[in-house]
């Protein structure tokens with residue numbers, strides 16, 4: 458059976474999740490659900506990044522132990538993802554014992570191999586990014602993502618021979634052996650390799666106690682990124698053993714992230730894998746930022762919106778929809794409550810939700826709520842399956858979703874064009890069957906995006922959602938799957954209008 462492994466970044470636990478983290482996670486969820494539907498054996502990993510100077514400092518400020526602090530915030534993330542119907546197969550935390558042991562074993566291997574050596578590192582460190590920055594990265598002397606000036610640091614540490622992997626990685630990236638998507642991002646990475654190049658980096662810290670001690674020198678802790686990257690392996694149950702890697706899902710099909718952490722993922726991460734002698738991920742997909750008034754949403758800038766605030770107003774699926782449709786996947790999206798309200802009302806309350814209610818109500822009035830005789834195939838103009846599949850396979854998830862919303866608009870047009878509301882008898886039966894069966898298709902298209910809504914539509918049609926979803930994706934789209942004689946169950950309004 459074909460496999461599909463997808464990851465999100467593991468998020469820092471210096472604060473609760475906001476819409477930026479939620480966006481990546483919901484997008485990964487959509488892809489994981491789609492590939493499951495397509496019958497692939499799928500593994501979807503997310504989690505939290507819990508070590509490092511930033512988290513140590515935040516816990517100290519809050520006056521609690523680092524352990525207690527990370528436990529609380531990690532639980533917050535898990536709750537948020539549960540609330541949003543995220544179907545991750547595993548939630549990995551970097552403070553888990555097995556992760557710690559695997560990181561130590563992997564680093565020991567890299568050290569023994571000679572890819573890590575003792576030295577001194579000097580540079581401008583941004584604690585927000587947990588990274589050294591070059592002068593070129595700064596705008597008016599500040600880190601553009603965190604709006605603070607990085608601090609000059611000189612430390613005795615162990616360095617990783619990143620430079621050793623420059624030529625090999627550049628070749629792999631150019632040849633799409635490690636795909637970086639969208640194409641614009643690949644060019645940026647190649648530019649970086651060619652203009653700035655890879656220099657050896659500090660791989661440990663002397664003064665950060667909240668971290669994983671290096672196995673060969675316990676006075677130093679592992680650089681937080683080196684620790685964090687390995688989650689993509691330990692999340693699958695990897696124990697740090699390099700020989701005979703037997704991990705069902707390795708390597709990832711696609712790793713999602715935003716542009717803030719693209720460079721480290723396109724340099725340090727694959728270099729570590731080469732050093733360990735392990736296969737590289739097939740693709741990194743880099744999406745844009747969630748912006749508010751043109752500024753990146755982030756805790757440090759104080760403009761963060763919590764996902765639960767959206768859920769309160771728009772429901773779980775309303776929230777998923779608004780995030781996914783906020784921007785073309787890969788581009789920035791400027792959001793506001795007003796835009797969210799308008800889009801929710803236009804596309805969900807007046808659009809999709811209204812269509813479902815309209816068809817079910819007509820069926821109730823004209824045919825006493827019974828599913829009529831199966832009629833001929835769906836009109837050609839309603840055929841979107843191949844387009845939908847292609848968009849999903851190309852990671853154009855916002856466009857796939859827009860195609861589904863358009864499908865519901867086409868159904869509305871169908872009602873108007875055929876004046877179905879005026880019909881009676883066999884003519885009404887014929888057109889209503891087409892509309893009801895099309896609603897079943899609509900629900901199938903919605904499963905990856907709005908899973909709860911899909912179930913409600915199935916139930917509305919008188920189907921048992923769990924039973925219906927046992928069909929394969931291809932079998933689901935065989936015309937006539939909605940059997941005659943079922944009794945529709947008009948439920949609650951799918952998307953109540955926001956005033």
Ligand code: MSP
Pocket residue numbers: 465466467468469470476477478480481506685686687688713714715716717718745746747748753754755
């Ligand atoms: N812990 C590291 C990642 C380690 S992965 C081995 C980290 N954590 S983070 O909490 O800062 O998360 C960054 C990621 O969260 C981004 O790459 C993106 O996936 C998501 N987002 C956080 N803020 C965002 C926006 N404002 N907009 C879109 N996504 C953003 O970096």
